[in-house]
Amino acid sequence: MAFSNYLSNEILDHVFSGNAFTAPSNYYVALYTVAPTASGGGTEVTGGGYVRRAATFTTSATQSTNQSAVEFPTATAAYGNVVAAAVLDATSGGNLLAFANLTAAKNIAIGDVLRIPANDLDINLA
Numbered sequence: 001m002a003f004s005n006y007l008s009n010e011i012l013d014h015v016f017s018g019n020a021f022t023a024p025s026n027y028y029v030a031l032y033t034v035a036p037t038a039s040g041g042g043t044e045v046t047g048g049g050y051v052r053r054a055a056t057f058t059t060s061a062t063q064s065t066n067q068s069a070v071e072f073p074t075a076t077a078a079y080g081n082v083v084a085a086a087v088l089d090a091t092s093g094g095n096l097l098a099f100a101n102l103t104a105a106k107n108i109a110i111g112d113v114l115r116i117p118a119n120d121l122d123i124n125l126a
Contacts, residue, residue: 001085001086001087001098001099001100001121001122001123001124002038002098002099002100002124003038003097003098003123003125004036004038004039004040004095004096004097004098004099005038005039005040006040006095006096006097007095007096007097007098008038024089024095024097026054026089026090027054027055027056027057027087027088027089027097028052028053028054028055028087028088028089028090028091028094029052029053029054029055029066029070029085029086029087029116029121030044030045030052030085030086030087030088031044031045031050031072031079031082031084031085031114032044032045032082032083032084032085032086032099033045033079033080033081033082033083034083034084035083035084035099035101036084036086036096036099037099038099040096042084042086042099045079045080045082045108047077048075048076048077048078048079048110049073049074049075049076049077050072050073050075050079051072051073051091052088052091052092053070053071053072055067055068055070055087055121056068057123062124062125063122063123063124063125064122064123065119065120065121065122065123066116066118066119066120066121067118068118069115069116069117069118070115070116070121071113071114071115071116072113072114072115073113074111074112074113075108075109075110075111075112075113076110077110078107078108078109078110079108079112079114080107080108081105081106081107081108082102082105082106082107082108082114083101083102083105084099084100084101084102085099085100085102085116085121086098086099086100087099087121087123098123
């Protein structure tokens with residue numbers, strides 16, 4: 001996953017300008033049918049029982065990865081073709097922190113569950 005412009009700016013401002021940056025207390029994974037870019041945007045899944053899912057991360061060297069699986073609720077309506085995932089700092093709205101296209105898009109139909117296994121959601125600094 002790549003950093004968003006928001007997170008990149010916060011880190012640079014903190015490290016090189018000495019302005020405080022408080023890391024979010026919680027992280028949430030979102031799914032997209034149109035991928036976001038570094039500046040935001042994209043089309044997040046809505047309806048069908050979809051909600052962003054909380055995630056925790058561990059960091060080693062230049063990479064943070066999800067500690068445990070991130071599992072979305074069983075779809076009660078089709079989500080459509082999910083092409084990307086992102087990490088944000090709120091259950092709705094909030095700031096985009098990192099984002100990436102899925103290795104393979106996944107069409108989520110009624111009754112499907114999208115699951116991101118532990119250690120598969122990698123956020124890389126370098």
